[in-house]
Amino acid sequence: MTALIEARALTRSFAVSQGLFKGKRTLHAVNGISLDIRRGEVLGIVGESGCGKSTLARMLLGLLPPSAGAITLEGEDIRALGRKAMARRVQPVFQDPYSSLNPRRSIASIVALPLEVHGIGTAAERRRTAVDMLDKVGLPQRFADRYPRELSGGQRQRVAIARALVMKPEVVVCDEPTSALDVSVQSQILNLLMDLRRELNLTYVFISHNLAVVEHIATRVAVMYLGRVVELAETAALFSAPRHPYTKALLASVLTPEPGQGIPETGLGLAFPDPLHPPSGCPFHPRCPERLPQCASVVPPFLRDGRGAVSCHLHGPAMDPAAAH
Amino acid sequence: MSSLQNDVILAVDGLSVDIATQRGTLHAVRDISFEVKRGETLCLVGESGCGKSMTSLAIMDLLPKGATRRARRLAFAGEDLSRAGARRINALRGDRMAMIFQEPMTALNPAYTIGNQLVEAYRLHRKASEAEARERAVHLLGKVGIASAGERLGQYPHQLSGGLRQRVMIAMALMCGPDLLIADEPTTALDVTIQAQILRLLADLQRELGIAMVLITHDLGVVARIADRVAVMYAGQIVEEGPTAALFGNPRHPYTRGLIDCIPVPGRTQPGGKLGVIPGVVPSLVGDVRGCSFRDRCAFAREACAAAPPVHRAPDGQSWRCILENAA
Numbered sequence: 001m002t003a004l005i006e007a008r009a010l011t012r013s014f015a016v017s018q019g020l021f022k023g024k025r026t027l028h029a030v031n032g033i034s035l036d037i038r039r040g041e042v043l044g045i046v047g048e049s050g051c052g053k054s055t056l057a058r059m060l061l062g063l064l065p066p067s068a069g070a071i072t073l074e075g076e077d078i079r080a081l082g083r084k085a086m087a088r089r090v091q092p093v094f095q096d097p098y099s100s101l102n103p104r105r106s107i108a109s110i111v112a113l114p115l116e117v118h119g120i121g122t123a124a125e126r127r128r129t130a131v132d133m134l135d136k137v138g139l140p141q142r143f144a145d146r147y148p149r150e151l152s153g154g155q156r157q158r159v160a161i162a163r164a165l166v167m168k169p170e171v172v173v174c175d176e177p178t179s180a181l182d183v184s185v186q187s188q189i190l191n192l193l194m195d196l197r198r199e200l201n202l203t204y205v206f207i208s209h210n211l212a213v214v215e216h217i218a219t220r221v222a223v224m225y226l227g228r229v230v231e232l233a234e235t236a237a238l239f240s241a242p243r244h245p246y247t248k249a250l251l252a253s254v255l256t257p258e259p260g261q262g263i264p265e266t267g268l269g270l271a272f273p274d275p276l277h278p279p280s281g282c283p284f285h286p287r288c289p290e291r292l293p294q295c296a297s298v299v300p301p302f303l304r305d306g307r308g309a310v311s312c313h314l315h316g317p318a319m320d321p322a323a324a325h
Numbered sequence: 326m327s328s329l330q331n332d333v334i335l336a337v338d339g340l341s342v343d344i345a346t347q348r349g350t351l352h353a354v355r356d357i358s359f360e361v362k363r364g365e366t367l368c369l370v371g372e373s374g375c376g377k378s379m380t381s382l383a384i385m386d387l388l389p390k391g392a393t394r395r396a397r398r399l400a401f402a403g404e405d406l407s408r409a410g411a412r413r414i415n416a417l418r419g420d421r422m423a424m425i426f427q428e429p430m431t432a433l434n435p436a437y438t439i440g441n442q443l444v445e446a447y448r449l450h451r452k453a454s455e456a457e458a459r460e461r462a463v464h465l466l467g468k469v470g471i472a473s474a475g476e477r478l479g480q481y482p483h484q485l486s487g488g489l490r491q492r493v494m495i496a497m498a499l500m501c502g503p504d505l506l507i508a509d510e511p512t513t514a515l516d517v518t519i520q521a522q523i524l525r526l527l528a529d530l531q532r533e534l535g536i537a538m539v540l541i542t543h544d545l546g547v548v549a550r551i552a553d554r555v556a557v558m559y560a561g562q563i564v565e566e567g568p569t570a571a572l573f574g575n576p577r578h579p580y581t582r583g584l585i586d587c588i589p590v591p592g593r594t595q596p597g598g599k600l601g602v603i604p605g606v607v608p609s610l611v612g613d614v615r616g617c618s619f620r621d622r623c624a625f626a627r628e629a630c631a632a633a634p635p636v637h638r639a640p641d642g643q644s645w646r647c648i649l650e651n652a653a
Contacts, residue, residue, distance in 0.1 A: 048517070048519075182373055183584060184587050184603040187587035187600035187601060188602045190600055209517065212546075215591055216596055216597065217596075235596065236596070252521075253518045253520065255521070255547055256591065257546050258590075259549045259550070259570045260570060261549070263525040263528055264521050264525075265521075265525065268518055272519070
């Protein structure tokens, strides 16, 4: 698999007001992330609120310019590529199907809008394409002239997916696509995404806080913490042998529906991640049950090896990972 | 005390909640019955609109305008709340029965300090002095794992993280030492690592203090790990109820089975494979609702389902509302 999208040392900061007389503070939502997205894969991005996963998604979509670093699509810088050319190849599906659809447009015209913007086909052709696409996502023709308010959450998310696919993109960036849905609807949307991926040879970036869903759908997973990727590995490897202490804690916190297992002890303590006041050294060190003396002062390098990549002093080059445990 | 009634803290018998809408009466909760004993956790689980939150609000007499409740009996520690007056309910609520909401930011008053909000109910119900109340607040903040609790009392809700706010909510609910705690999606707004911490805390405190807990959630993972017994709600009814291990091990109602099959579980579901689905949508609960409300979505539906389905009971305490006598 070759890299379809490459992100190099990607950083995005925001100036955040601290209050009327306090001046502004810089929030590094994404802090030096380098990442490849390979053709045909489902790259899962997991992490807790405030870790920067949605900011990363918006940059990958070309909706938000990075403060530093660059993104290339098949070797071409996306800034040179331009917004429209980018939109033909990379499309989003967002979390909330209630706010991402225009309430005053019919379903067919919502799905046809990208075609209209790009000046593809006549109005009649566009409608036909939109209706075909709606059919593909499981919405029969009778939905074409309805409005978003007449649809359930799951049906709206199908509309959002149809709109994303109508331009025949190569990459779909899904940002928490099932988080607002009930579990019985979530499974339908996940099945649909998997079917469409096979049928249309899509590449997905799948952002979610739900680890069970990511384990199910992703082929490779990046774990984010306070603006950085702390671990990256093939899905099976990451879930069976997590290396970063944060990944371990995250996986341990997942409550699978298995009675009698009790509630896990995460060992994380009471500190919580605050993106406005990131800790020195390794961003995870205040919560880390395995921290070493250097963790408070030295940012661990992002080391790539045969198993993936990890950013942790326990897995540094000077240290044998086996001996660290 | 309630020990005379074999430790049943809450006994709900035939509770219904109706909501007046422009299209007619919406039957949000339809004739449900359950019991919770001291030291026991009952989970009410179901998808949006199944009536689980309305059930909790009806018990606490906190229903929104336009919603009315009916019950044959709504017994709290043997006392029928459905016949109690507003004054009596006010005396019990926040004292012997307490509630934790999903979003601590909306449940806490942003204009008052944590300390003010913690001591308010305690001083009201216990006629305690400010100093006594603050002492108890510090004690409980410590118990829910908040360090330097004394300083926290002077802070406002916005100065705390989501996890800390939810801990404050729990401490507040425990101020008067309630017999019954109703927690409505207490960890849904939180990150998974914080969720695990909060649930552990709730389970430990509940066991230690012998509280009867009703936990409302849509998350089967939470249910499996914390509940002693589970009631599965669908379209305003309890369609299945039973001990947690039995219900997950041998779900009898087709809806329960369907719900469990929808979620990916490592080791059980094939990565990238098909997940189970429940086709169709929840029926409208406006107007007359007849027969099994799940029949339009059920693979086992037959003509007899148009009539109200019978309730079956297994010796292990599991009960289900379905024409199927054995597991779906």
